[in-house]
Amino acid sequence: MKLRLHKKYKLWLLITVFVALILGLTLGSVGFAPKELFSIVSHKLFGASLNDTIKPIHVSILWTIRFPRALMAFLVGACLAASGTVMQSVLRNPLASSYTLGVSSGASLLAAFVIVSGFSIPMIGRYTLPLMGFLGGLGTVFLAIAISVRFSKTLENHTIILVGMVLSLFVNALLTVITSLSHERLSHLVFWQMGSFQGQTWTNISITSPVLLFGLAVFFYYSREMDLMTFGEEQALSSGVDAPKVKFVLLTVSALLTGISVSFVGIIGFIDLIAPHIVRRFFGSNHRMVVPLSALLGGGFMVVCDLVSRTIISPQELPIGAVTALIGAPFFAYLYFHKGNKHA
Amino acid sequence: MHKKHRILSLLLVLFMIFSFVSFAEPIQKDRAGNEVKLPEKIETIASLSPSTTQIIESLGLLDKLIAIDTQTPNYVEGVDSLPQFNMMTPDIEKLAELEPDVIFTTSMSNLDGNPFQQLIDLGLCVLEVPSSYSLEAIKEDIMFYANVLGKTEEGQAIVDEMTKNLQKVEELGKTVTEKKRVMFEIGAMPYLYSFGQNTFLHEMIELIGAENVFAEENSWIAVTEEAAIAANPDVILTSVNYIEDSVGEILSREGWEEVTAIKEKQVFYIDNGTSSLPNQYVVNALIEMAQAVYPEIFGESLPMAQ
Numbered sequence: 276m277k278l279r280l281h282k283k284y285k286l287w288l289l290i291t292v293f294v295a296l297i298l299g300l301t302l303g304s305v306g307f308a309p310k311e312l313f314s315i316v317s318h319k320l321f322g323a324s325l326n327d328t329i330k331p332i333h334v335s336i337l338w339t340i341r342f343p344r345a346l347m348a349f350l351v352g353a354c355l356a357a358s359g360t361v362m363q364s365v366l367r368n369p370l371a372s373s374y375t376l377g378v379s380s381g382a383s384l385l386a387a388f389v390i391v392s393g394f395s396i397p398m399i400g401r402y403t404l405p406l407m408g409f410l411g412g413l414g415t416v417f418l419a420i421a422i423s424v425r426f427s428k429t430l431e432n433h434t435i436i437l438v439g440m441v442l443s444l445f446v447n448a449l450l451t452v453i454t455s456l457s458h459e460r461l462s463h464l465v466f467w468q469m470g471s472f473q474g475q476t477w478t479n480i481s482i483t484s485p486v487l488l489f490g491l492a493v494f495f496y497y498s499r500e501m502d503l504m505t506f507g508e509e510q511a512l513s514s515g516v517d518a519p520k521v522k523f524v525l526l527t528v529s530a531l532l533t534g535i536s537v538s539f540v541g542i543i544g545f546i547d548l549i550a551p552h553i554v555r556r557f558f559g560s561n562h563r564m565v566v567p568l569s570a571l572l573g574g575g576f577m578v579v580c581d582l583v584s585r586t587i588i589s590p591q592e593l594p595i596g597a598v599t600a601l602i603g604a605p606f607f608a609y610l611y612f613h614k615g616n617k618h619a
Numbered sequence: 620m621h622k623k624h625r626i627l628s629l630l631l632v633l634f635m636i637f638s639f640v641s642f643a644e645p646i647q648k649d650r651a652g653n654e655v656k657l658p659e660k661i662e663t664i665a666s667l668s669p670s671t672t673q674i675i676e677s678l679g680l681l682d683k684l685i686a687i688d689t690q691t692p693n694y695v696e697g698v699d700s701l702p703q704f705n706m707m708t709p710d711i712e713k714l715a716e717l718e719p720d721v722i723f724t725t726s727m728s729n730l731d732g733n734p735f736q737q738l739i740d741l742g743l744c745v746l747e748v749p750s751s752y753s754l755e756a757i758k759e760d761i762m763f764y765a766n767v768l769g770k771t772e773e774g775q776a777i778v779d780e781m782t783k784n785l786q787k788v789e790e791l792g793k794t795v796t797e798k799k800r801v802m803f804e805i806g807a808m809p810y811l812y813s814f815g816q817n818t819f820l821h822e823m824i825e826l827i828g829a830e831n832v833f834a835e836e837n838s839w840i841a842v843t844e845e846a847a848i849a850a851n852p853d854v855i856l857t858s859v860n861y862i863e864d865s866v867g868e869i870l871s872r873e874g875w876e877e878v879t880a881i882k883e884k885q886v887f888y889i890d891n892g893t894s895s896l897p898n899q900y901v902v903n904a905l906i907e908m909a910q911a912v913y914p915e916i917f918g919e920s921l922p923m924a925q
Contacts, residue, residue, distance in 0.1 A: 473808065
């Protein structure tokens, strides 16, 4: 019975995400009929000839602007949700996320450094900012873990979380010092921190998607260990799980997924928090299911949020960070409590 | 005939008296509408925005300046040695110690309330002049500064000059037959910012005889990349100077290849200072814009007046 219910939910989730993606690709300041959409896609992918009614400028809008943007929204949503799920499970804390361990503050710090100094790495030029943001985010998490090991050989959860938060606050303070000393470039930094899906390219997609796949593969490989660890570390140890090692790998890979997202689109919260909770509510806590389904839900949800952010007051844009929480909070409340009541 | 003349001269005298009265009427409110009381004499001035400092400079009062904001040295020469204050979070103690006769600010609202309230309580004269959104309001601002500082004539001369130059551009702008559609970026990708009506930059685009692609919108706006491309501007202007080569960045954007302005390489940088600070120097930005968009009409012949 329960399994059949899961199957039904899974089907619904798949359909919803699929519809969200189609909507994300078709809706925007220029509308496309499905026929035009199909014509442009087959033109780009297979070199088919275009319908005469389609202007070249529309091809650019769809293929170079909207597709990368919508797909990137999906990838980033998936990365954040998967990473949030694993962080929550591994640290056995329903509020934990990569942000707790300082990914966002570390990324912001190095991004601020790049923006303020105008520093640019030769050869990669415009990718300097994402790369440094990525290194900053990942570096902070490593530092948090490294410090935690000093206090607790077994990587106790409370230690990691506490160290992560203290380090995060410290890094934030450094960031505040930099920003208050550099007014001229402040606007650039503030924009960067607000997050945006504007200006995504196919290159960004080709960098992010393998990272997401790699992360999901690692999570899948360790899903049994994660299942055991949710019952407590002693339990896991007695079942032969090398908890500290597994924890280290999982935390690093989670930080990697969040880091890559933050580096391309800035800091977007909320999805990493709610996606895992919703998925667990409907599909139980088996990580083999929860992680990929969270990723799917997070991706679909982010596509919808991005769609809203760029269409609701078109040609203007609402900051994505505001939209995720504005739509997400009521959505979360509805799903979480609605379902809870039915089964209570 | 004589009688008529006498009535006329009487009227003239009356008119002069009245205008003198209105002219001498003391200023009781600042540009934000706050009740204020001006000191008898103004010997020392604190100016907390670059735009204000530029106006004070053009009124010939730079030597009365005793404090500025941190941005001013980027726009006005010879003031680096003055104490500098952060306009959002000024060091109130230090400002109070300097005891300027007047303190000009652009905004007294802050998340924590009025950061200047303590100075007002100490009896200092704080005058708020919010950033103006229209050319007409900019002229009124200039007259406000001039009147407060006892330089009405000089202020009037600046405003007259400004009016004359605006008219010159407007007249030439009216001869434009093919209205070009202009997008003016004040924030570069990925955070495109532009503006609609109720901004002096929008007015300026219309003055030169062009059309703002976001004319339907209001005030400063964050625009989506899609909408910007779909608007297909003939010319793109940018005042972004926080990245190097903002024109090059625009020309090399992926997915913009089909936009007319990109295809025809009609992308130009407009000076950030003159196009963003609300004072008489916007005329210089206006002339730059005019010559960029319609070189054949505005050519080199327009005087760089202000």
